[in-house]
Amino acid sequence: MKSTIRKSTYQAIYRLLDRVSPLESDCGKLCGAACCTCGGDSDDDDFQLGIYLLPGEEKLFSQKEEWLKWSAERAEDFDFPDSWFGKIHFIRCKTPPVCPREHRPLQCRFFPLAPHLTEEGELRLILCTTPLPYSCPLIDRQMKLTPSFIQATYTVWTHLIRDPLIYDLVLMDSEDREAEGVPVKIVR
Template identity: 40%
Template sequence: MDEKLYRKAISLLDFGPLGRMDCGRLCQKRCCSGTSEDGMFLLPGEEAFFQGKSWCKLEKLIEPLTGEHLFFLTCSGTCPREERPLACRTFPLLPVLTDAGELELQLDSMGLFLCPLVQADNIELLHPAFRRRAMRAWKLLLGDPLLYELVRKASAAKQKQEPWEKLCKMR
């Protein structure tokens, strides 16, 4: 991964989903309070920024949506905020590529049982600057053909899961 590109994307995403209001106060920071088994997949090459850091562990696993071997980062629920990975900065949004190749940001259905912002099912509740910055960051990142292909694969696989997700929301 291009380091300059990555640093630009993470600086754009240095902004909370609700702006100045800390959304962790809504839920006691549930997305940071998993077990040592919980974590997030990193983008290809992103692991270089976390190797040797004492606050996290890295392990190579198969990412279930794309089938790609990617690094999985686990933490103990705290990290230096300025070092948090892209997945943490983007959540509760998820970049999705439509069939026409357009980038959309959607609420991440993986957070349905975790995050009150996903449960509210209204993307408009997120701060406009957060949405705007996330869109700019992901547009930049998708300029990298490897990342574009990964997001395209994940989006296509996710589309197949949608009927199940709708069922979950109805419960």
């Protein structure tokens, strides 16, 4: 798939998100880093599909990182928009929750926030509504997130949805929530 987002833009996004985190303290201490370790040390690839990279995000990796296990899947085989086709890169961490923080993928950096488009087409940030195999205290307790994390994440998403493929993904997820009546907690 052809991403319109340049490597330098992804690098700038990583740098911006390197400077923020959901809480002033390490939220991983609240839950034993549940979002990193929920897959345990299973070698069964079906047990944990891993983290998918956004189109073009793979440009930031050599795919030889020793802390990652890579796989490529066909977008058509998963719940992605119709405009997505061909190879999607999935990664699994070999030593969670330990990783080189400056290289962790965007999915890790945004969580527990997710983008949502209103019926009027306005971008909002909501608490993640995806069913999870673990409990995230930030979501369950609706804990107050740092304003810098919210602002940086919002800024990043305003750039990301300029890419047609990423826009389609955010739109599909948003429409699915509306259609299924999933309650959303708007954060921004």
